[in-house]
Amino acid sequence: MQVADYVTEQLRLWGVKHIYGVAGDAILPWLDVLGKQKEIRYIACRHESAAAMMATAEAKLTGRPAVCTATGGPGTLNLINGLADAYADQVPVLAITGQVETHKLGSNSKQFVPQEDVLRPISLFTTTVAHPEAIGHVLHKAFVTAGSQRGVAHLAVCKDIFSRSTSWPLVELLPRLHTPVMMDRVEMNHTAELLHRTKRPVVLLGSGCRQQAALCKRLAEELGAAILLTLGAKGVIDEAHPQVVGGLGEGGSIAGLSVLAEADLLFILGASWFPRSFIPAGLQVVQVDHRPVSIHAHPLLFSVTAELGEVLPLWIQRLERKESFFPWRAQVEAWHTSFWQETERIVAQGQDELIKPETLLHALSEVVDEKAVVALDTGEHTLWFNRAFRAKSQFPLFSGKWRTMGYGLPAAIAAKLNGPDKQVVAVVGDGGLQMNLAELMTAVENDLRFPIIVVHNNTLGLEEWKMVQAGLTPFGTRIRNPDFVKWAEACGVKGNRVETVKELLPALTEAVHADELRLLDIQCTLPTLTERKREIPFQAQAPHVYNERKV
Template identity: 30%
Template sequence: MSTVAAMVIESLARLGVKHVWGVVGDALNPLTDAIRTSTEVQWIGVRHEETAAFAAGAASQLSGVLGVCMGTVGPGSIHLLNGLYDAKKSHTPVLAICGQVPSEQIGTDFFQEVNNDTLFADVAVFAQTVTSLGQMPYLLEQAVNAALTQRGVAVLSIPGDIGGAELPKDTTATFVDVQQPTPAHPEALHTAAATINAASKVTMLVGMGAREAREQVLDTARKLAAPMVLTLKAKEGLEDGNEFQVGQSGLIGNPAAGHALESCEVLLMVGTDFPYRDYYPQGKTVIQVDRVGEHIGRRTAVGQGIVADAQLALTGLLPLLDTKPDQSHVRASRDKYKGWSKGQSSLADPAHDSRVIGKVRSLVDNPFHAIRPEAVAAAVDELASDSAIFTADTGMSTVWLSRYVTMRARRRLLGSFNLGSMANAMPQSLGASALDPTRQVIAFCGDGGLSMLLGDLLTAVAYELPVKLVVFNNSRLGMVKLEQEQAGLPEFGTVLKNPDLAEVGRACGLHGIRVTDPGKLHSAVAEALAHDGPVLLDVVTNPEEVSIPPQATIGQAWGFATARLKEVLEAKDKDETTK
């Protein structure tokens, strides 16, 4: 005989699952005991279940294998929610196994009882509770198959008494093969080609759905002489060696991307569901290629949609396209991008504030000569491995990574780019490192994000996960500060009273490094990346650093000026009252 729990773990192992993330608890005991005796699946016990869900989602995004996390009865399962929402919005398959009260107590408002099927209804493509032995392995199969085929979250709740119940020894679960890519309809390709061929200026907006179609994407841009705006998630695989790309749009974007979008006649969207409506150009003919039909036209008005895999669609489209001889559109966009990049590079020089222009600027935005965050990101980019995996907290950490870290060679990139959660970078780095501890994993952490889940620094130490946590320590919720100031509001509620985070790291068992001197930044980054264990690099950065949107409006500029004036006056009032 076998148990339900043993069958679950053995079935997941055959699927390729190597790690299960979670916090142990009574209802999970049969399952964690099955993992204890497994030779193929490792349990990684975290300090907060949110970390478990983020880590499982990160592992799934990187490996393509189902991510698995667990939470026990009630509060333990509730803590999974934020990380599971990130998996949902990242379209990656994750199975959350939740403990439940004993089956005879379900529905009696028992201690810690929560209706998991209702709780997870919005986040999950499948959410069911096992209420009888006869439902297994069928509910496990349905959960996993739903997660894999719909690329989403499945939640299976198992009461402890059922998890420990016996099944016939040969009982096993069988899972479906993942669906094959969708080809494009020939008529749709011919119609799109006719529209593109009739236009003199075409711009491409390319997302992560096209990352596996690099060759076809570049061939299309070359044939159309089209500048290419990349979404943040498309940097991986499409940025390096791309003579057509002009960076990102949106809040993290640049003027060249805005120019490329506004000056085209036809916008060709490939594999992207870029969400920010305000950054799409108006009055253009839009052709959108996406494997998910409901993505077509939900962000901007689309003249023609092609529901297909990006690689198959572009392979079919390329022979139908005319070669455009006029290079002026792509040349103008690229020249603007190169000029902007040159200006950004000067800010990344640690010696920037010691030069004439830097001295003048620093009087306004860096009077105490703190390390500029641009310099941190640039130093990491220079020294990191060509196979490094990067994770980034939502907010200013993502801005600096997007502008200064190049996804060259085999580099990978993860973040909460769709959900926009705080505190994702460190947990995602743990999930990445567990897949391959020999591979360099670097997390760009905000001080606010890191301190939210600070306890899981201990997880990196306990499981010898050699993550490099680079903390942009500006004692601020930096993106919120910027949003307030652009709206004309003085900064409020964003100041963080941080401890010495390097000391905290050392107390937890990491190698802690703190750097406050711009002249010592490069050597500190080199030391952190060379260390063979987990590292917390605490970089004290300039809290007044400004990241201007690519097309700042007059209202935003006026709001920023108004906010700064209010801040100065409030500071003066405080000084007067303390005299």
């Protein structure tokens, strides 16, 4: 069969349901094949960066390799921002790009760039297919590499190769993409002893705990431990649980800092984020992760390289409830109460006032489904989501370590495509939305139905806050926006503007339960620079609880 047919059929056999891309000269033969079949749904995006973001979002939701495509030259380079998100967050994405014809490789032909050189820094595997008999081997290697090592794999296929025939046979079965790590008895027993001796434990949960949420909760309850949640772990445990005390970092809680100040053990489960500057000097740390590269260098850290599902039941079985846990548990529950009260204080507003972003995000948590996917863009609202959104079992979908703006809308599109019966909500800043605003038409074309919540305050708030806190004069952070409601209406989408607190809850309730694509333009408060200067970072609010390090 032709290479274009081979690639399509092979991906279908391996379970690929979507390919996200933008048409271009070097992939036209493949698009011709994709357009004549029904098993794989091709999503025609407006920008290649958004196509790659959709693929990373699908990979984060499903855990399976997701696929994106683009033409050579500018198309390939436009993919890089989205692919870098997959690289940074370690999720499996396969990028298949077009390249100039084989006889033009290395020339000054239009749109030629050595793609392997460009993508190598963010790829686990990258190669150029310049012969039809190579396609079977390298496609298999790329797909398995992305899936097993969790990252980006890339194939550049020369345009003329797509139309040539290959005799390489289709391979239906893949090797097992994940091999469990065998636990070490010494590590397991030493950790069990530390858990027995601790009197004031704190458990920090990351996104890697999601598949073992029940066991993580059980262990924390057996220990009487305070529970801290990273942004990726929101929804792993209901934040109404009396041992949850919030998070760490700029979007964390005062209660979380206070807990760490009194703790004698920090137990990190499934979190690759390491809050070094928030950890008090002298605090013993245990980190459990199945990937050794995720274990952090820290003089007081004991590492356990293992699968959570294997070691957690053994530790739970060996733990016995001790009276020494009970005073700490009572104090933890008091911190939980203060964490809840802290939230109520920061979101309190009069009904006729302009809406604070924290009020918006707290209100959103009251109306979304417990199992909803909340697709977040990157910005100041992300921190307020972490601090003010009270999660139950929701799944936050965001750009973690890469932190690219423009992620929220493409991520919501991918989430709805992969979970059509699941409630999806996009939360985007006005700055981030404008980076991929054209993808609104991608959602329209695919008849996707979800609300887009726009945090509209005419500023790149996080950058402005950081400049003010650093003693700099903000410049380039205030932005002029279009009329988002009119933009939505021009795309055939119903839009509403919300201006006061009393309008907020009814508007959110209607939008999240409407069976249509809807845009809510939430007019939010814009702090003056004087008010920005009065905003105190969490580190300064409780300087006794962290060991500041200058890096």
